[in-house]
Amino acid sequence: MKVTGLLASRAARTHRKAWAAVFAALALTSLLLGTFGLMLASAGAGHPRVERYAGTAFVVAGDQETRFTAKPWGSAPRTTRAGLTERVRVPWAALGVVRKVPGVRAAVADQVFRVGMAGRAALGRPWEAARPAPRVVRQGRAPRRAGEVVVGAVAVGDGTRGGGRVGAGAGARLGAGAGARLGARVALRVGGRDAAYTVVGVADGPSAAVYFTAGEARRLSGHPGAMDALEVLARPGADTGELAARVRRALDAAGVRSIGRRADGDAAALRVLTGNGRGGAEFLDAGPARTGLLELLGSVAATVVLIALLVVSSTVVQALRQRDRELGLLRAVGATPRQLRGAVGKEVGRVAGGAALAGAVGAFPGYAALRALLEAHGALPPGLELPLPPWLWPAPLITAGITVAVAHIAAVLACARTAKVRPAEALREARPGTARKVTGLVLLFVGVSSAGTAVLQRGAAAGAAAGAATVTMVSACALLGPWIAEGAMRVLGAPLRRFGGPGGYLAAANCRAEARRSGAALTIVILVVAFVCVQLSAGATLAREGAVQARGALRAGLAVRADGGLPAGAVERIRAVPGVRAATEVVRSTVVVARREAGEPRLDRLPVLGVTPQRLTRTLDPGVREGTVEELRPGTVAVGADRARSLDARPGSVVTLRFGDGAQARLRVVAIYERSLALGDFLFSRDELLRHLSLPGPGQVLVTAAPGGDHEAVARALTAAVSGARVERGAAASVRVEAPDQALGEVLTAAALSAIGGFIVIALLSTLSLIALGRRPELRLLRLAGAGRRQLRWMLRLEAAALAVTGLVVGAAVASVPLLAFSLAMAGTVPSLPLGQAVLVVAVVAVVTGAGTMLPLRVMLRGRYPGTGPSGW
Secondary structure, three states, X not given: OHHHHHHHHHHHHHXXXXXXXXXXXXXXXXXXXXXXXXXXXXXXXXXXXXXXXXXXXXXXXXXXXXXXXXXXXXXXXXXXXXXXXXXXXXXXXXXXXXXXXXXXXXXXXXXXXXXXXXXXXXXXXXXXXXXXXXXXXXXXXXXXXXXXXXXXXXXOOOOOOOOOOOOOOXXXXXXXXXXXXXOOEEEEEEOOEEEEEEEEEEEOOOOOOEEEOHHHHHXXXXXXXXXXXXXXXXXXXXXXHHHHHHHHHHHHHHOOEOOOOOOOOOOOEOEEEOHHHXXXXXXXXXXXXXXXXXXXXXXXXXXXXXXXXXXXXXXXXXXXXXXHHHHHHHHHOOXXXXXXXXXXXXXXXXXXXXXXXXXXXXXXXXXHHHHHHHHHOXXXXXXXXXXXXXXXXXXXXXXXXXXXXXXXXXXXXXXXXXXXXXXXXXXXXXXXXXXXXXXXXXXXXXXXXXXXXXXXXXXXXXXXXXXXXXXXXXXXXXXXXXXXXXHHHHHHHHHHHHHOHHHHHHXXXXXXXXXXXXXXXXXXXXXXXXHHHHHHHHHXXXXXXXXHHHHHHEOOOEEEEEXXXXXXXXXXXXXXXXXXXXXXXXXXXXXEEEEEEOOEEEEEEEEEXXXXXXXXXXXXXXXXXXXXXXXXXXXXXXXXXXXXXXXXXXXXXXXXXXXXXXXXXXEEEEEXXXXXXXXXXXXEEHHHHHOOOOOOOOEEEEEEEOOOOOHHHHHHHHHHXXXXXXXXXXXXXXXXXXXXXXXXXXXXXXXXXXHHHHHHHHHHHHHHHHHHHHOHHHHHHHHHOOOOHHHHXXXXXXXXXXXXXHHHHHHHHHHHHHHHHHHHHHOOOOOOOOHHHHHHHHXXXXXXXXXXXXXXXXXXXXXXOOOOOOOOO
């Protein structure tokens, strides 16, 4: 132990410059892993925020999850779940059952519906359901008759789909201008119908809303036989957990279930929500968003780990490989394999331990920055709480331990050959073995095969196959690095010798002789080019094709909107306006598709549109391939071509879907269309989709003016025909659907790409610096042999250029295979990368390879004669 400790301490001091590069790479690895580890832990502990139901003991709500069970190949049946973003309602019979349970002080039905007030969107609720929050009337009194309302004390903005709190984005208080003073008569729009109410009170509370009597709220909700949730208040001294269990048993015994026809095997029992779970009845989007966040973070964390394994291993191996002769000399003078491995392990452990702890400390500001970025871009839905309690703080220590373990394993592997061979052979130069070449070729074949599989898939399966192909092919290039470098020098050697002069001859000879050394840096260049190009190009390709399809689909030149909701009969009034050729109302929701992937059950939550089918192609042309969208009615559906191929659907066939509220339906296919990237995989009739919406969003009608008509005159006529409406110029973005987690995925991917890309670039600088430091004896010998400083500088520049060109070409080739497969599967087109981003990638690689090669040797390349000190000059 004393011998290994002495060797480790002496080596660490002697090679401190080399270990400084390794320290930087390891610290960044620990920081990235710790940041995403903290984010994963926070998302795992996340929950919907409790606001409306904060004063209740617990809440009885519908089952906001749908399930699908399938039997994978050769294993027991498995069940997967997906959150529902439309309200699953509670039957009115539950109220009587709960009130009879001993220990229940009160049970209050809650119903939430959208209200238009002075052109703005608000949420309506019964006053009785608001009191447990608690809500207090600051001015006036509570409503007692059907024509009376209480309004919120703060301005109202758009509510969430799930009936969450109403934001105060409008910024202004409700005052005389909005008709909200006590005793005033205000016009409220509910369900497309306007009615006048008297304001009898103003209530406080963080969420602005309009409160009605219980009877009026039940009538206006549009679902008089159901409620959104049931608030339960416990008697003083009652145990909440025990009472919730009694209510659960009472509901089950009475056979009361969630409203809606669910799929076979999809339980619809009512849920009794306690504690933080009560927020799930308020913010319906928060639960599915948390699941999506966990999946995205898990994918990013896995990518970070894989890249760290490649980069850290390459950096540590390169630091030790430059000392092969030193380690061989130790074996030759009598050091045992165990002593050698112990010395190297301790040496790396000292560096890795400090670096990992430094990165762990930096993970906390990294986590804070990532949270701030997500919140600043609105990527997190309203109501999703992501706590970080103290018991989660040690998470970066776990990732720090992973970093140290990776470094230690890489060190043991790096000195494995020197430790195993006989002392007499330890000083002999080792060449890459046949097993390494065969493994690399096998991985390359597997990567190409995975890319071929991606062509046959779509959606998440195609993305996963393309991602696996990228990682596998980069790993293959890491193993084949020396042979790739040697082959590249065979191609580049001739022009280097022909046009590079003496420096070119030296560069070509050095690169071929030290292919193993060049391969270490080449692997990281290939990694950065392939990783960045795949991430940038995949998103850019889908965005470009989606925009092209949206522009091709949109025929309307005008869009009529109303934040408070369109009045009843608005579409018919718009069609009757002179100069209007066609009008289509559009509503949005989600559906869930149950399918099997390699035998495993999957539930895909997809955004969809509902439209009025009359003259649809004159306002919104989906690019119909078969059938006709004019036949869209309740009970029918139009399907995108890619989804139809996966479902084996055609006009006249039947597909089974689950709507956003979990209700299952068998729908007849009436059309197959092309533009699914812009319009989604399914098109429904508006009336079909409205049945399953919990809170229909602000109205939108696409309008096509008659040829040669005056758009300004038509816009003025539309404003006059539809009260509370505003008319906008139609835009392609107004018809595009967005995946439920699209904003979250875009922000998280951008953050991960920036962090991981920067990490790889710094790791490349570290590796090149290590290589440069190890070349000092070589450069000293060349100077003594007569090479001038200018020739050596030119030689190094040409070597850096050869490395950059080879890395860019091979990295682009590695990226192009999975990208081509992904683009053909998802968009039916070739991949694209914006010119500015491509130039930036080339510039970064060129600058980093040049700086990493030249800067560590700048002192050595000064002066007239070679030095004799430890530094080399």
